[in-house]
Amino acid sequence: MVTTTWNRRHVLSLEDFSPAEYETVLQTAASFQEVLSRRTKKVPALQGQVITNLFFEPSTRTRSSFELAAKRLSADTLNFAPGTSSMTKGETILDTAKTYLALGTDLMVIRHREAGVPQAIAQEMDRLQTNVGVLNAGDGQHEHPSQALLDLLTICNLLDPKVPQLSLLKGKKVAIVGDILHSRVARSNIWSLTASGAEVHLAGPPTLLPRWFADFVAEAEKTQPDVPRKLMMHWQLEPALRDADFVMTLRLQQERMTQHLLPSLREYHQQFGITGDRLKLCKPDVKVLHPGPVNRGVEISSELMDDPNFSLISQQVTSGVAVRMALLYLMGSGKPGGEA
Amino acid sequence: MVTTTWNRRHVLSLEDFSPAEYETVLQTAASFQEVLSRRTKKVPALQGQVITNLFFEPSTRTRSSFELAAKRLSADTLNFAPGTSSMTKGETILDTAKTYLALGTDLMVIRHREAGVPQAIAQEMDRLQTNVGVLNAGDGQHEHPSQALLDLLTICNLLDPKVPQLSLLKGKKVAIVGDILHSRVARSNIWSLTASGAEVHLAGPPTLLPRWFADFVAEAEKTQPDVPRKLMMHWQLEPALRDADFVMTLRLQQERMTQHLLPSLREYHQQFGITGDRLKLCKPDVKVLHPGPVNRGVEISSELMDDPNFSLISQQVTSGVAVRMALLYLMGSGKPGGEA
Amino acid sequence: MVTTTWNRRHVLSLEDFSPAEYETVLQTAASFQEVLSRRTKKVPALQGQVITNLFFEPSTRTRSSFELAAKRLSADTLNFAPGTSSMTKGETILDTAKTYLALGTDLMVIRHREAGVPQAIAQEMDRLQTNVGVLNAGDGQHEHPSQALLDLLTICNLLDPKVPQLSLLKGKKVAIVGDILHSRVARSNIWSLTASGAEVHLAGPPTLLPRWFADFVAEAEKTQPDVPRKLMMHWQLEPALRDADFVMTLRLQQERMTQHLLPSLREYHQQFGITGDRLKLCKPDVKVLHPGPVNRGVEISSELMDDPNFSLISQQVTSGVAVRMALLYLMGSGKPGGEA
Known part of the structure; x- marks a missing residue:
């Protein structure tokens, strides 16, 4: 030990x-x-x-x-x-x-x-x-601290299969996509990823990533002044994905629609769903994470989810x-x- | 062993x-x-x-x-x-x-x-x-025999931390308060406490401690003629609490109200709820038991329940x-x- | 091992x-x-x-x-x-x-x-x-393969308490009675029992053992041509029970009535319920099996279910x-x- x-x-x-x-x-x-x-x-x-x-x-x-x-x-x-x-x-x-x-x-x-x-x-x-x-x-x-820690371990295992260390993530670009507002997974990941020195890009529609969330971001950047935090917000997918090393999609609760935060699941997928095509914006060896359970064809395309070249979803569960x-x-x- | x-x-x-x-x-x-x-x-x-x-x-x-x-x-x-x-x-x-x-x-x-x-x-x-x-x-x-036996162990542990024995309870006054009629906990405790030689006082409103319950009491006193049983009924709290060594409150099922056995929880608490003030009628080192789960502010005041000087509720769970x-x-x- | x-x-x-x-x-x-x-x-x-x-x-x-x-x-x-x-x-x-x-x-x-x-x-x-x-x-x-295998073990244990073997069942007559159509237990037992060389007789009302089920039977007889399969269908109980060594009754789902597949449970019991009287058609040492849970008085009479001379139901659970x-x-x- x-x-x-x-x-x-x-x-x-x-x-x-x-x-x-x-x-x-x-x-x-x-x-x-x-x-x-x-x-x-x-x-x-x-x-x-x-x-x-x-x-x-x-x-x-x-x-x-x-x-x-x-x-x-x-x-x-x-x-x-x-x-x-x-x-x-x-x-x-x-x-x-x-x-x-x-x-x-x-x-x-x-x-x-x-x-x-x-x-x-x-x-x-x-x-x-x-x-x-x-x-x-x-x-x-x-x-949801243990979820963010397993995400961290999953990413570190990929970057160095022998010794997982926080510093491996330094300078990596990580996109967190989707329902940031309601996500405890996003919040825990924001702390661990910014602490690692990664560049964290949040992306989602304004209903799920409201402008006032900038206050949380500003607060987060101040908490540990010795570690400069890199945390950005986007209301479109492209700038978050561009040259990203890792893409974390978040689960979309179906009740968000009945709350009038979304027009439809299909429209959400068109704007923020992760697909093979969209990953072409990222680094060639980009990997995709999802905390599960997945709504196939909503947060992520079914093909991409099953593609072991891109999906880390099973490794997350194992980690x-x-x-x-x-x-x-x-x-x-x-x-x-x-x-x- | x-x-x-x-x-x-x-x-x-x-x-x-x-x-x-x-x-x-x-x-x-x-x-x-x-x-x-x-x-x-x-x-x-x-x-x-x-x-x-x-x-x-x-x-x-x-x-x-x-x-x-x-x-x-x-x-x-x-x-x-x-x-x-x-x-x-x-x-x-x-x-x-x-x-x-x-x-x-x-x-x-x-x-x-x-x-x-x-x-x-x-x-x-x-x-x-x-x-x-x-x-x-x-x-x-x-x-509910194991509940009465854990109550007995809890009380004995207090009276002699080294060797728990039935005889420790001899002559102690124990009040059992509340919904006697519907309580399997009360019935099991009546057997164990009277067998120990304690003086057992039942107290509750006539709807929850009906007069015909005296038949059960009379029967209970006869079952073991060699051990004189001391079991009394009261329709007011005070005579039961006076100089009591232990007070057992019973859980009040909320459905008793819809069955028109009680006017309101508030009224029940006013008449039979155990509070710090009312405990002044008891022995100075009186202890309170409750089989749980507790309706705070109904059977017992919230302050009293959390007071380690009086409450044995956690010890009961451990016992x-x-x-x-x-x-x-x-x-x-x-x-x-x-x-x- | x-x-x-x-x-x-x-x-x-x-x-x-x-x-x-x-x-x-x-x-x-x-x-x-x-x-x-x-x-x-x-x-x-x-x-x-x-x-x-x-x-x-x-x-x-x-x-x-x-x-x-x-x-x-x-x-x-x-x-x-x-x-x-x-x-x-x-x-x-x-x-x-x-x-x-x-x-x-x-x-x-x-x-x-x-x-x-x-x-x-x-x-x-x-x-x-x-x-x-x-x-x-x-x-x-x-x-439901493990159910048929435990039925097989239960029967073999009876025929030879020392060494259970498939060949013990050769030539034995086994009746499977009731809701054949909806029963996964029946289907698995058909494979194991016919493989053993037993003679298998299916019996049930036409709604629960439809004529087209003969296609399944014909198919089943062909699958392993080296083992001649003996599988027969009956729409009355008597020919299936006559000289049977074992009678398997199947659980009747109560929803079969609301699906208009049965007039009433009572009528079902009159026609296909297994009783002590009806067992007189079978071999004298006939045994009855049921996969459980049992509707007493529907698939089997309550007396017969509790009769250790005939019922193997407990042994099935243990097996x-x-x-x-x-x-x-x-x-x-x-x-x-x-x-x-």
Whole structure:
């Protein structure tokens, strides 16, 4: 295992992640990628620890990824099922979290449709002087840190298959395309990509990338004055794609249409859908990422999605298990039952 | 492990529990509390055994508690999910239970909204000459034995942190407040608390503690003539709280209002809600219990619920895992795959 | 373990199963029956492997059977829950399968209400040059191979408790009764039973066993010309039951009535329900099978279902775990993490 230090109890946001923390996650994940290439893909690192998935917003793929990461660390898992829960019985979210704390949970992985819920639970865990760590698995339109970290690992693996490092992305041009406004994936990626020194170009229609988002961009550029951030906004696809090294398309929620933010899926695809033709604007070895699940023919053409020369979508899913193992390991290894 | 004898195949009700059985559960649970304080919180006691949670009535917190108890005993678990079940396909409850028997279940944990279902399944298991044990995890308005046993352990832990014993409760005054009529938790607690020699005071509005409940009380006092039972009914809160050592509030189902059993939640809280002010009637070191999930501001004030000087609610959840490990261990250890 | 060869990556259908493959499954299952009779019922055969249950059509009993089989082989399991899935988010079935592939799945167990879905996923796994195996756990009205194999094992166990072999069934008369048209269980059993040399008699009302089904029968008789197939159709119960050694009743979906395929359940029971009286037409030691869940008093009388002298229903459920262990073991043991 990597011997770098890690002092973070919770992983709630990448906004204040330091370069050293990114490196620690990348290197720990790389060591778990090595484990996952072995005949026996399990390590006893978190044996006897309990990891609870509190998914107030249902999600099969992300929950499966965390569940598998936990199992491969030999932890026990509990799953909170929203449909059959006490939530319908009037219990507050904090009381539900405290119940799982009292049951013996060591780490909580939390997803909720409201921004700030994982933060609120983490604060409560600290206030109660527990050493339970909270991992944000997606909160409203705020952040989804493990998704951005798996995107980072996927890109780094491509740039240097041996040692993933933040600096590999320096000067690379990354386009993030689509529903920026509603995307927690975009927000987390903005922090990690700008921290790496990449040039980040946001592109989307004005309804999904409103002009006032420039305030967020300006704010983001100020937060770490020692790392000059390169973050630009476009309301057309072309300037974002031109000479891009990586294109991240975002999932388009179908309800955006009923909210009158879009005329039709077809029109969206015509303006912002990623196709083989459009990729000709990019670097010849450009790669495409998507957090999934994909609406084929909307965010990305079906042919492009299945083209292994361009699509990194499967690699993202695979990287996700290694990154989540790394996060759970780093958060959990200082606890009783964790490796010393 | 404790070396006391245990001859009970099923745990369906506390009505006929003997003092020796209470002591065995308490001492076995205490030994598991010691396990749960270790670095590695698992024991191989039930390795290879299959524990099936047949929760016909959904319950996240109780199911999670049983699931974690089973995992910490190294058993394998199966969960029966009512929503996606054969129940909608016309299969009878007994046939569902027999299917899980034939799959290889060693112990069944059963919750159902109708009283008597766990008993019926236990009878069927005996009739078929299996040695499968059945644990009642709540049946209608009848009983919820593991809840009363975890309440008992929680109280005993407080009275003597070293050795939990039934006799610690002798002469203590315990108030059970609220919807007695519909509460399986109250019924199970009545048996365990009166068996301990505590003085039990029931308090609630006449709609939720009807006068005919006196028949149940009279019956309860007769069942074990060698242990004089002290059980009283009140239709006001004050006489129950006066000089009480412990106050158990019961969950109020919101549907009680639509059934015209209550004018409003606010009015209920005014008459029977537990608050810091009202606790001044009790002993100075009084403690409050609640089986959860709590309706804050209804059964108990929000401030009181969060006050660690008075509230035992978190301890109850924690005790639950140890008590359920004890019950599963005692029921399962004589079986193939269990410890000798 | 059995040392016979096994070259099949997927188990999708029994139509092209060879006699040697049937024997391998039967003997491997028998060796796992021996494991299941031990004190510790687990083997480390698939430790570190991930088996994903993709049950697009919900099924508690079949999923529990596969889940327990996987656990007893020490595999890790992931469950795809249709209600809370990306399916509602517009993702295609193949993309869902590819996500679970990328997560690290070694074997997929797939149920879907449309015929052909497991086949399509298996083709995709091959096209992507993975070595992931796909097991069909029921696809529409097509096939349910593991059900027919557990029926076969159940019957063989009865005919020779020591060594289950296909040839034991040679010349036996087996009646399959009920909703043949809509039954994937019937179709899989037709392949396994005719392959064994048994005489198979199908019986049902013309709405559920239409005359054009004769085309399927004719086709089935041609597929393996070296094994003469004996397969007959009847629109009355009596000729099928006369001197039968085994009677398989099929589950009647209640929606068949709303589809005007049946006048009433009562009428169906009068014409095709299996009762003690009707069994007098059969051999004296006749046995009855049903894939479950049973509509008591419809497909079979309640008394007969509970009569251990005639009913093999519990044995079928028990055989299911051994057969599924065998299939998962055979499909998975050549993989990394599987036994050499």
